[in-house]
Amino acid sequence: MKSTFIVDLERASRTANIGIVLLCLASGVAGYLVSFYFHFLTVTFFLLVLLNAFWRHGQTSHALLANFGFLAQIRYLVESIGPEFRQYLFASDTEERPFNRVERAEVYRKAKGVDSSAAFGSLLDFDRREIKLRHSFYPVDKDQIEPFDVAVGESRNLETTYHIRRPIMISAMSYGALGENAVRALARGARLAGAVMNTGEGGTPKYHLMEGCDLIFQIGTAKFGVRTPEGHLDEDKLAAIAGQDEVKMIEIKLSQGAKPGKGGLLPKEKITPEIAELRGVPMDEDVISPAHHLECVDAESTVAFIGRVQRVGGLPTGIKFCLGRPDEFRALVQEMKRQDIVPDFITVDGAEGGTGAAPKSFMDDVGMPLFEALPLVHKALQESGLRDRLVLFASGKLINPGKQMTALSLGADAVYSARGFLLALGCIQALQCNRNTCPVGITTHQKKLQKGLDIEDKAQRVANYIEALHHDHVELLSAMGRSSSRWLSEENVYSPTRAPASPLSQEPS
């Protein structure tokens, strides 16, 4: 799909917004000179102009209306009569990708704090043999569910051991991929809900720090913010960032599900002078991160690098990757044992993960999906005896409580979501994150588009989303007969044996 649609909407709405004012004046003149009947039009246009002015300048809860005015209302109208229309004409509620309407609607409702119960029955296709959670005959009382608490860095007896108190964390999204308002709304929301947020590989955190939430600082393969001019680790800069009060953990990004084996990419359309400065890069070309850290060329050097960051940063430090070859991972684990350097956490990102920009072939065809990769990593760590020395995070389309509980059952200790939070911010899945034209002002640096994203309002939605998910986790845990997610295991997951992506199917060698 070309971007012309939104560019056109932008231009069309500008014309329309001016157009109604002109029409109002024109009918006023006609009413005076020709016939008073024209004033029926004058009044109608006048009211429309007033309404439009309110939408554009007087309200903050509808980003599209704030940015485009009354033309965008057509979208709401279509949405309100949408179910009938779509059923006959367009995609069904469960067809859209990456997230279908049913999934998105759940996030929107949670974020807005509205009841998300549904009636009559599931809209999902049970014949397709989806993974389900197994409940117990003997649910646990909800007041017996233990508060969520995962300690990271405990096995190394770190003074800086961090306690995660919310099972859902905001996954890495850089300032650069996201605009300033989006970063601040997410950070403020995280603080309101007591959750932790990953900075992404956008260099020195700036807007994140303004809101005072707990942060995981990510070191991308280009090491923005902590790089020497050649792209090696600058230990002084890392120590300075790790010394900030808000920075609680460090994540070394080895790879990412949407583009495993390929470095990050920030299109030049999205590079502002400020971004260039925070990252330490030129402005007039796409910023392409290398595919791997210069220091990490094999298992030995990778583990040594982890040890170095742990030592310099003094914080709980982990790695993030998308699994490709289980044998390579096992070798990496053996090397960890040999050097006695174990990351404090591992983030497993599924190939289905999102991105601001990536080549399509990588998005579609490279890497293992989360529900296959996660149990492999979990078991490999168990077999080598390292499982108790670190915690596991998972990410990849985990935007609703059911999927999140599945991940927690398959080995994760806490889950990350990126796009779930974008939806909570009002993302309409326009699929333009790479073009600086995001119509709801999230993945753009254009001031006029960001205007629609009110930080205070959206921060509350982010917080609501986290709270609602946490609430549902407790309900599900109780139904599954477990008093804490730490007691969840594969037994809590029903996976039809012939499902296309069964996490419990035969382990690939």
Added chain:
Amino acid sequence: MRHPKLTRTAQGVAAMFLLIASVQKFIGDPGSIEIFSSLEMEPTGRYLIAVIELVAALLLLSPLAALGSLLVVGVMCGAIIAHVTQLGLVVNDDGGGLVGMLVVVLLCAGYVLISRRKELPLVGDTL
């Protein structure tokens, strides 16, 4: 809605004035005829506005008051345009009484519209 009583009072006041105005137009009150003549809308325009006013008044007293108030605001804006551009503020030596009434009705309807804006069909959700 922040002040339900005030809102309902405003609905009542506006509806009452509108009913009176509408009836005057229907029965062909000389003042009305003169006004619509000078606007060159006699008699079609007079009956048209009378019907709209009647409908608006009834809506104001029904669960669709939000829609009614929108209609009233529209009609009153039109009336004000008429007075400002062609009729003048004082008609038939009433010392501005008619315009004063217009403003009262506009204020009442405007208040109802604002406090009931969320009930408007199609756009209410966004206001």
